[in-house]
Amino acid sequence: MNRLLIGFVLLAAMAMGGNVAAAASSAAPAERFKTLYEREWDWRQTQFAGADDEDSEGKTADHLPKVDPATQAERTRYWQDVLRQLDAIPVSALPEQEQVNYQVYRNQIEVLLDQQRFHAWEMPFNSDSAFWTNLGFTARKPLRDTESYRSYLAQLADVPRYFDEQIDNMRAGLVRGFSVPQVTLKGRDQSIAEVIDAKGEANLFYTPFKRMPSVISATEQAQLREQALQTIETKVVPAYSKLLAFIRQEYTPQARTSLAARSMPDGEAYYQAQIREFTTLDMSPDEIHALGLKEVARLRAEMDEVIAQVGFKGDFADFLHYLRTDPKFYPKTGEELLMRAAWIAKRVDGKIGEYVGRLPRQRFAIEPVPPDLAPFYTGGRGGPTTYLVNTYNLPSRPLYNLTALTLHESSPGHSLQMSLAAEQDAMPDFRRYTYISAYGEGWALYSEYLGIEMGMYDTPYDRFGYLTYQMWRAARLVIDTGVHHLGWSREQALAFLRDNTALSEHEVTTEVDRYIAWPGQALSYYLGELTILRLREKAERALGGKFDLRNFHDAVLAQGSVPLPVLEQRIDRFIAEGGKSPWPEKDKK
Template sequence: MQLLSRVLLLVFVAFVPASAAWAGDEIGPGQQFREIYQSEWKWRGQELAGASDENGFNDSADRLPQVDPASQQRRTAYWQDVLGRLDKIAPDRLQGRDRIDYLVYRQQVETLLDRQKFRAWEMPFNSDTAFWTDLGYTARAPIRDAEGYRRYLHLVAEIPRYFDQQIANMRAGLARGFSQPAITLAGRDQTIAEVAAARGEDNLFYTPFRAMPPGIPSAEQAQLRDQALKLIAERVRPAYAGLLKFMREEYAPKARTTLAAELLPDGRDYYRAQIREYVTADMDPEQIHQTGLREIARLRGEMERVMDEVGFKGRGPRTRFADFLQFLRTDPQFYAKTPSQLLQQAAWIAKVVDGNLGNYFGRAPRQRFTIKPVPDDIAPFYTGGRGGIDTYWLNTYNLPSRPLYVLPALTLHESSPGHSLQMSLAAEDTGLPDFRRYSYLSAYGEGWALYCEYLGQEMGIYTTPYERFGYLTYQAWRAARLVIDTGIHHKGWTREQALAYLRDNTALSEHEIGTEVDRYIGWPGQALSYYLGELKILELRAKAERALGAKFDIRAFHDEVLSLGAVPLPVLEQRMDEFIADGGKSPWADKVN
């Protein structure tokens, strides 16, 4: 997820005055801690109600969040107060699950404060994700009753205020050199232009009214539709037109010409904070870069063995790898002819995986996912696929850039046992606090999803040499991110260097190479989470296999990883040591967590 993610939304929430003291001599540290996070989580949800993304959280809100500087300062003060309270609790005095909860929760609060410290709200979009495209998920979310439609209309009415605040923030960012690089902006305003131009029932924000629930009386349906059309004409389209004018005439001309995050204000500290957020550990950029180089070299050897297996010669030894990549990028046998064919093939793979889950997992979620094409308005700049708790979004735009041989790996990652299964199990585990059930930590979530691509080998999902090569090229794609992200943001690489590195080491299409590199330029650190997360899970699995020997049960291991909700990698490692010491039992067998 990407979603995620790009950053998955935290469900946000009633201000508790900073002056409220905790009676440390009256209640124990565990109760103190629980009161802190329960109050803050509720406050967080109220603060950011209405923010949304492809996973559909907060789609029932009746307002959009306040994002002006005064609101940001208030949030900063609140989270600083929360962190001060946490400092007064000794973690070693906590018992049972509270010990893990404390480590997870503290990392969340520190990450939120890092965002506030660097005024991240002044750059509220990147080449992958934007506050205006996030509203598209709200517009497409199902609405079940008349009250839901009234909440939706109230939220839509807030778009002009919300956009004005975002524009003011972006102006402040431009003034201090804190902006997206100009090179990544080309064409990104199209998603704004389409909403600004679309009239009446053709507008994105009319989507929920095209098929309304039959339980709503026809007269009330008509009234709600009229209100929607009025809001689209008087508030939505003018707001999007104003944002479009700002982006084209002010933001793009003044955006920075540099690429590196380390060249932003306080750039070295900012990039290091981005690494901490997405990797959930403090790592040196040079160390990450070298890890990527080593992994690319290892994966190249595995890819060449597959080329030997299919007997590919190419023009000669010096060009054989490049020739094979060109063959994969251009031969029609590897590409769907229609969007429906691509979607149907993904559905077939997902069903084959479904029949295999019982051999690898002790528990499956009740939640099921659907497969949908990425909406047309965002597809040109979107990734090949993205998964959430209930939807696997598959990009059917530009079919010659969507090879079938990578579809098994993509499906394992984005749906099950990747994002959908992991997020569903977390959401269904009512024994976890909400900040672990519904939050998303990229190294854990993306690391798990990438590990699921690895697991596809054991599950027998890759049935041809080309699909095995597709798996390997997807692994190389994520390993290359370690090199490219640190290359751009730490070592000063150009966009052309990054494009060439991804082109030379993976079978990604030219279209995907361009959108991916722009994503890494505009979203520092996020790309590091996938491969580093997978490496940690593989390391912990190998450690458990060695320590437990014949007692090792792959289902119990997976249950242990998935039982944690979303946790930083150091917490995952700590919990896995306890899993080994406990004899490798599934945590869901006896509810140990």
């Protein structure tokens, strides 16, 4: 709001007999807040320009982000100043929607500052994802014109500087005992070695040059391809070779042999900060552990009912062995797995309008996980544009889990939710394009639950697959807190997941290593789902016959990614407003 507009507001207040000072005090905090978050968001986008991962694209740039200690110190100072300015804004003086924005935005800044406080940049990878594999997502993006190709080539030329800064940061982490646990590093260097071993046009980073748009002349295409081959050979491959030597000869031998987050510097505070980041709740590790055990017991009883329903003769362990070893439960080819996933997603398309009022325009593709990532990747991963299905090691990809996986990763899970958030033009960008795990993973896990009401689980085995996925996430509450707070061994964690779910041995191992190397992240899923289920029950009870499930889902989804306490406030308002959808009727299906 500019000065002229503020003036009109004051004049209007005078004309209506209002208090001029009151109007000014109302306008000023909202304007200050908007100016603050817009400026910081633009600055943040510039800071991380060139970064990329499977969930989001960074701002286009001709370089990679700076990650050196001086830059980190600058970011810390900047966000500390932002927090001071937020403290000076009287929240009660903001309009209602801006108060919601304030809560979401403040949570973002506090999480960013927590990561700075613990020097999280000194551990820039885990057993699931890494800065060097994230560059692969950039390499797989289509480029549309000469300028974008030249920016990409400049990014490739910047890889040596970027990797050197990351290596320096990891060395600093090693010195103070802040590293990925050694036990989770086995085989993780494979994705680095593959870049080194792939020569010329076979190299991952040459991918955009294999098919170039016709708007670029043949002469210029040839020049760009030649430059790409030279840059990969002289810049990218040497940087990956240096990184590989560091990981193998220095990082892995010196990485900590302990598992618990609490064993690292200021570890208890670090783990509690991770819990706050990934759950947005102030729960203690002991509370989460106890809740997990309770839910595991409840789900186990439901799983036993399904086993009795199919007439299986044997105990729970026998049934799990049967599921893990009978070939009829597994795809014979990667294409079969992809086609089954596509069929499930298409069936959802025919039902989703009965459960969600406003649907996104963005559509998603279904593709296999890239081979350089697949050995240690999850069974699937969903984002706004792509649902990745892992076709590596097919005997570890049971079909009875595929329905739950597809609902979670595509629609109505991640792809639908993230696309819908990005399409909300009225929301600030810091809400449209950021991801809060407790909300996003909670919604995606709740989407698996919706599969029951949508009639998606066709057989008792599909139903058991749904329950094993629910059990998997409940077990995470126990395992994550068990490892990082109670001092569990890796063997204890593996046994707990193996004994309580029908996940394959491959997935049991990759998942447990993910929890060990990424403290707190695993807690977001089940706590988020439980919150949404509780809020739905609360709304159903309060509204009675006025409760409309589509309207409830619209109220949840219209928020974008928000902390769970903010979501609860929104549902309280939904109830107070009589259960209306937040969307105009014309915007609904």
